[in-house]
Amino acid sequence: MRRQCGLSLVSGEAQVSEISTNPWKTVRQTLVKVLSDVFSVSQDVVDATIERPPDSALGDLASTIAFALAKQLKKNPVAVVNDFLPKLKERASHESMIKEVTTKGPYINIFIDQGQLAELTVGSILELDHKYGRCEEFQGKRALIEYPAVNPSKPWHIGHARNAILGDTLCNILDWVGYDAVRLDYINDLGLQIAQLIWKLRQVEDERSDMKYDHLLGHLYVDVQKAFDSSETIQREVREVSRKLEELNSDEAKLSAKMVTRCLKAQNETSYRLGIYHDYQVWESAIAHSGILELAKKMMLKSKNILKIEEGEKAGCIVADLSIIDEFKDLKDPYKILFRSDGTRTYTGADVALQLWKFGIIEDPFKYSEFEEQPNGKTVMRTDLKGKESKLGKFDVVMNVIGSRQAHPQKMVYTVLDILGYSKESENSHHIAYEFVGLDDADFSGREGTWIGYSTDDVLNKATELARIEVDKRNPEDDDTFKDTVASQIAVGAIRYFMLNASPDRQITFRWNEVLDFNGDAAPYLQYSHARAQRILEKAGEDVASDADLKILVSDAEFALVKALAHFPEELLEVARSLKKNVWGTSFASNRLTAYAYGLANLFSKFYDSCPVLKAEANVRASRMALVRAFKTTMANCLTVLGIPVVKRM
RNA sequence: GGGCGCGUAGUCUAGUUUGGAUAAGGCACCAGCCUUCGGAGCUGGGUAUCCCAGGUUCAAAUCCUGGCGCGCCCGCCA
Structure with missing residues (x-):
């Protein structure tokens, strides 16, 4: 345009x-x-x-x-x-x-022609300002993105942060290229983990602890696992709790609602630290009592490829016949169970129902209430049996940010949609797959407690602590509020960049020295380049002259920077366009945008070193001021998309 | 048994979607650069059978076939 x-x-x-x-x-x-x-x-x-x-x-x-x-x-x-x-x-x-x-x-x-491009690019950026990079290529499309769906029974470990950061950044990108991107979290408040914790909480009644609530539950969960694995009596008791959880007004359900809400609020504190917010939460308990499963079941049985098995091992189950689908033709048993013989849904069954809901194929059976107001000023809504109706609307595209281990089950969900006759919706269902974060010799496991010491809070705290030391070195005269704020911005930036800069289809081995390295290819370098540009503009004490001659920005360092600035909108679009669906997932090149940002900062650093601004002759100074402003704007916009805090001084 | 992902320098990675020019960075190591807009920076120094073997092509890290190594997935579980 x-x-x-x-x-x-x-x-x-x-x-x-x-x-x-x-x-x-x-x-x-x-x-x-x-x-x-x-x-x-x-x-x-x-x-x-x-x-x-x-x-x-x-x-x-x-x-x-x-x-x-x-x-x-x-x-x-x-x-x-x-x-x-x-x-x-x-x-x-x-x-x-x-x-x-x-x-x-x-x-x-x-x-x-250097001068021509400089005039077009810098002129456009100064005019478009905080909108530079935005476009309308996907205008009118609505996307629903689900992330990170952490069980409300433990704190986020650093692997959960990878999911949340990818999901949040994906939404930002979609928003910038024109989508209406809606952010959804899924809360499984009916799982076995919850039942185990309810059982445990009754044993340790009135426990007082200074620990953040999600961390407290995470530790209790490790304890309860040991008991659970070693005693059949306890297993029976927990199963009974699990059954009661599904009853609307049982004591167990009430206690669970309290516990889950408290845990979720604690987890959200972590989320908010990272600048990650949501629009909606879907609670599993609301799904169970909303009638959506019955609607889905009815709908499914009308399809000739979904049937109720009459005899054999799976007698009484409602299954999808996957044998007609190429990718599943080698399965030993082509029947995927959606509803068990006792009538209850499997995970896949529930996921299918939810996916149908996301596309608006099943009319919205949910009611909603406010969960809490987020630090960004927006309220996150939750599904709630006692809530009010809301207009969520239909979505053209649905993206689920989930680890690549779930490629198979996700594919099954989309396949069932296809079988049901919703091939367009199946095609527009995206599994944004990423590999897990782990340690050299272990995965992060909630059961075994291997996450302890590697919670997202722990990593943020350590990074903030280290950043605070560095900030203190450079700004000894400043007050604590300034130092704390900047330290936290640097820590958040470093962690977000670390997660985004790794190609999502590669496993991350978590190493402290890599996350905490603030030099080189890392977020502080980007923030620093922005702060330097900011300082030049501040020192000039004047705004960019409107009659600056942009055509004279033709030296190697200037032109290289101009070119990189010109690339920004195209880079964003390329990332959005490269969200291509494969059989087992949709790839998301988050690292392409971090690489662009790093390259941009690098070119500014070179310009900074070789092209003095304030000391230059009047006409050169004016044009370079314009270039510095254009860089600052573009870098700020890019950081905003990446969710990395924009820092004026550090 | 079937499927998916990864394999690039001491190390960590980018590049593979859509084949294209001398394979690009970070860290670590060495040497320079502050009377000059902030040194979390800049400049220079060098290491690679791009896992292996074939094939396609004017051209292969990239595509195809077959192997090897690592991780993961294939329950009426959750």
């Missing part, structure tokens, strides 16, 4: 500058059109041959179109290029954005 806009109206003479919400795309399109004209090839074909050269000495853009044409024309690619070169140079000379066209072997290398 482009529009014309008077950027600077200095002496009454209208200097009309072009504004682009996506400068790099604007430049690219110019080039594509030129090549398309010259080679008489469709723009789509040309577009696929455009790439960024590995070295800026080889140009700013390149095309490999000669390879494709060579095959067609049965000629040597180098010859193809040479044949068309005069025509290409002639045509390109009419485009002010293109400075030079060269070739190296079969490669066509394009040099952009």
Whole structure:
């Protein structure tokens, strides 16, 4: 999208500058059109041959179109290029954005006019400000994203933080490219874990502890496991509690509601520290009593591929016949149980019902009440039998952020949707899969208590402590409030970056020295670059001049920075576009955006070192001030998408 | 048995979706850079059978086939 806009109206003479919400795309399109004209090839074909050269000495853009044409024309690619070169140079000379066209072997290398790009990019950023990077490509689409769905029976360990950070950042990205992204948390308040804790809480009545409640439960859970595993009597008692939990007004259900609410509030404190919020919570207990399962069951039995087994091992069960699906044709038993012989639902059965609800296929049976107001000022709503109706609406896309171990069960849920005839919804169901965080020699297990010492709170605390020391070194004169605030911002940034910068399909081995390394490829470097830009603007004591000549930003360091700034909207879009669905999950390239941010900060650091701003001559100073402001805006926007706190001084 | 992911320098990783130019960074190590906008920084120094073997291609870390190693998944469980 482009529009014309008077950027600077200095002496009454209208200097009309072009504004682009996506400068790099604007430049690219110019080039594509030129090549398309010259080679008489469709723009789509040309577009696929455009790439960024590995070295800026080889140009700013390149095309490999000669390879494709060579095959067609049965000629040597180098010859193809040479044949068309005069025509290409002639045509390109009419485009002010293109400075030079060269070739190296079969490669066509394009040099952009530095001044033109600087004016377009920096001008656009100053105009668009905090909206730079936003676009409308996915405008009108609604997405529901579920994360992190931690059981309300323990504190988040650092692996849960990976889930939550990925989910939150994914939502931010979707929001920036135009989606209406709604954030959902799933609360399993009916699991065996809850029953075990209720059983335990009755034994340790009135226990007083200074411990944060989720941590207290996490420790109790480790104890209860040992008892549970060693005694059949206890197992029977716990099963009885579990059964009672599903009764609406039992003492067990009431105690559970209290315990779960308290635990969830404690877990949310952790979530809020990381800047992670939600719009809705779906509670399992609300699902159980909402009638949604009966509705789903009725709906399923109408399908010919979902049936009630009459005899054999699974007699009485309602199952999905997966044998018709390619991915499952090798299963020993093609029948996936959705409802057990006693009529109760399996996890898959409940997940199918919930997925149907998310798409609005099952009319919303839930009522909602306020759970709590979050530090961002927004209230998170929960499903509640005693609540009010609400208009959640339908969603075009549903994304579940879940560990890749659940690829199989997730695929089953989507497959059942398909079997039921909702192939479009099945196709729009995404399992955002990621590998787990672990230690060198162990997984984080709630049962075994291996998470102890690695809770998200522990990691945040340690990182904050360390950051506080560093802040203190650099700002000895400042007050405690400042130091504490900044230390916490640095800790949050470091942890979020650490999680996002790792490719989601790679396991993370948690190592303290990596999380706590604030140098190099890490969030503090990004925050620091922003703080440096901020300081320059502050010291200048004046705003960016509206008549700054942006065309003179042509030195290597300046132009490299300008180019990186121009890439930002395209980078965001690329991450959104690369959310491609595979058979066993949808990949999310969170690390692509952190890599972009790191590269941007790096180029600013180089600019900072080689291009003085405040000491430069008036006209240079004015243009560099504009560039610094454009960088600061872009970095701040990028950090905002990543959920990394923007720091003015550190 | 079937399936999924990962394997790149001392170490941790990016690049693989869509094949393209000299395989890119961080950490660690060494040497420079503050009378100059903040040194959590910048500049220079170097290490790689891209797990192995074949194949496709003008071109393979990237695609295909077959192996090897590590992790994970395949319950009326939760």
